[in-house]
Amino acid sequence: MKMKLAISALALIASTAAPAAALSDAIQADMPQLMALYRDLHANPELSIQEYRTPAKLAPEMRKLGFAVTEKVGKTGLVAVMKNGPGPVLMLRADMDALPVKEQTGLPFASKVMGKLPDGTDTPVMHACGHDTHITSWLATARRLAAMKDQWSGTLVMILQSGEETGEGARAMLTEGLYTRFPKPSYVLAFHDSAILPAGVIGVTPGYTTASVDNVDILVRGVGGHGATPQATKDPIVLGSRIVMALQTLVSREKNPLDPAVVTVGSFQAGTKHNVIPDEAKLQLTVRTYKPEVRKLLLDGIARIARGEAIAAGVPDNRVPVVTIREEQHTPATFNTEKLANRELALFGQHFGKDRTTILPPLMVGEDVGRYWLDDPTVEGTLFWVGGVPKAKWDAAGGDTTKLPSLHSPFWAPDAPTVILTGTEALTIAALDILKKS
Ligand SMILES: [Zn+2]
Numbered sequence: 187m188k189m190k191l192a193i194s195a196l197a198l199i200a201s202t203a204a205p206a207a208a209l210s211d212a213i214q215a216d217m218p219q220l221m222a223l224y225r226d227l228h229a230n231p232e233l234s235i236q237e238y239r240t241p242a243k244l245a246p247e248m249r250k251l252g253f254a255v256t257e258k259v260g261k262t263g264l265v266a267v268m269k270n271g272p273g274p275v276l277m278l279r280a281d282m283d284a285l286p287v288k289e290q291t292g293l294p295f296a297s298k299v300m301g302k303l304p305d306g307t308d309t310p311v312m313h314a315c316g317h318d319t320h321i322t323s324w325l326a327t328a329r330r331l332a333a334m335k336d337q338w339s340g341t342l343v344m345i346l347q348s349g350e351e352t353g354e355g356a357r358a359m360l361t362e363g364l365y366t367r368f369p370k371p372s373y374v375l376a377f378h379d380s381a382i383l384p385a386g387v388i389g390v391t392p393g394y395t396t397a398s399v400d401n402v403d404i405l406v407r408g409v410g411g412h413g414a415t416p417q418a419t420k421d422p423i424v425l426g427s428r429i430v431m432a433l434q435t436l437v438s439r440e441k442n443p444l445d446p447a448v449v450t451v452g453s454f455q456a457g458t459k460h461n462v463i464p465d466e467a468k469l470q471l472t473v474r475t476y477k478p479e480v481r482k483l484l485l486d487g488i489a490r491i492a493r494g495e496a497i498a499a500g501v502p503d504n505r506v507p508v509v510t511i512r513e514e515q516h517t518p519a520t521f522n523t524e525k526l527a528n529r530e531l532a533l534f535g536q537h538f539g540k541d542r543t544t545i546l547p548p549l550m551v552g553e554d555v556g557r558y559w560l561d562d563p564t565v566e567g568t569l570f571w572v573g574g575v576p577k578a579k580w581d582a583a584g585g586d587t588t589k590l591p592s593l594h595s596p597f598w599a600p601d602a603p604t605v606i607l608t609g610t611e612a613l614t615i616a617a618l619d620i621l622k623k624s
């Protein structure tokens with residue numbers, strides 16, 4: 187019995203260790219080309235739903251590898267399919283949009299690109315969320331899996347998604363037939379670079395990993411007039427302030443303290459002059475939760491508080507606040523299905539070692555990747571994190587990430603080679619595991 191165990195343990199080492207080193211070597215050999223692509227993508231970022239150059243650059247690369255490529259799925263998204271015998275359908279997703287941020291990293295390939303927001307405003311553009319590392323790893327993974335076709339069986343669907351930052355892209359791809367025009371996956375995997383993990387460390391969160399995000403507008407209407415005669419007005423600035431303060435009680439008093447949630451009023455605009463009481467004030471809120479029932483509680487509460495405070499302030503019935511939930515901008519929470527998340531956690535722990543694999547607590551940021559499996563319990567999905575903080579910076583900050591640039595910061599400069607190498611290796615071994623030959 188003992189003997190048998192020893193042999194099977196040896197066999198296991200022989201079967202995993204050698205290919206692991208070979209895989210890492212193969213990606214390393216590809217790194218000069220991959221880094222050239224990364225620097226090019228970084229220097230040429232594109233805003234959400236304006237990603238034209240990026241998919242046009244990647245499409246021929248994927249065709250060369252033998253993928254059937256369809257462009258312009260979900261606005262500017264790209265779908266690449268490789269059918270390779272019987273087996274499950276696995277979808278690997280990378281997002282490709284950048285942000286209206288003026289890059290200040292000082293990198294030699296820093297972006298100098300200017301873009302236009304949907305309202306026509308000019309803005310600098312930067313890959314401040316690191317989606318350029320995702321795209322590069324996505325292509326690198328496609329190359330490895332195409333080269334290792336004899337080692338897996340099944341169907342690989344690889345997508346480049348547009349408009350992640352605006353919460354539109356995943357929905358657009360699904361509405362435009364991702365699951366009807368192309369093979370529907372049983373498994374979905376994606377990774378995001380992380381500004382709270384040291385470079386090369388993988389974080390997985392079984393269960394909720396990112397939050398549900400809602401944008402809510404409140405138009406507070408009053409009755410304007412002279413600043414010296416408040417008795418003849420209904421001051422929307424005072425009413426708006428009461429609403430802002432009352433909203434704080436939603437999180438502190440109305441919901442279960444064990445359910446995480448955020449209500450932030452990020453914008454409060456009103457008035458033009460010292461001595462004029464304006465007609466209206468505009469509030470913009472971000473509302474973040476995990477559970478749908480907590481989301482409903484908060485959204486209902488916001489409408490109730492806005493109306494109730496207006497009544498308390500004596501605003502006429504025809505001037506009560508208008509509360510608009512921007513459904514088209516909603517991002518649902520991403521729930522990593524536990525079976526798949528735990529499978530990846532075990533796989534990464536075995537492959538990269540325990541010191542490079544960690545369970546990360548859930549975050550309050552939004553990511554729309556969860557949409558790909560939200561409505562179908564038969565689809566398993568996981569979004570994992572790949573640490574991007576350069577080691578020297580991590581050590582200098584003593585691991586205190588509040589001292590380091592976050593995602594979306596103009597200073598966010600991940601250790602791109604390490605993210606790309608780790609992300610590619612992780613996606614490749616996960617794909618080989620899911621699509622292993624029976
Ligand atoms: Zn982002």
Ligand SMILES: [Zn+2]
Pocket residue numbers: 315316317350378
């Ligand atoms: Zn992102």
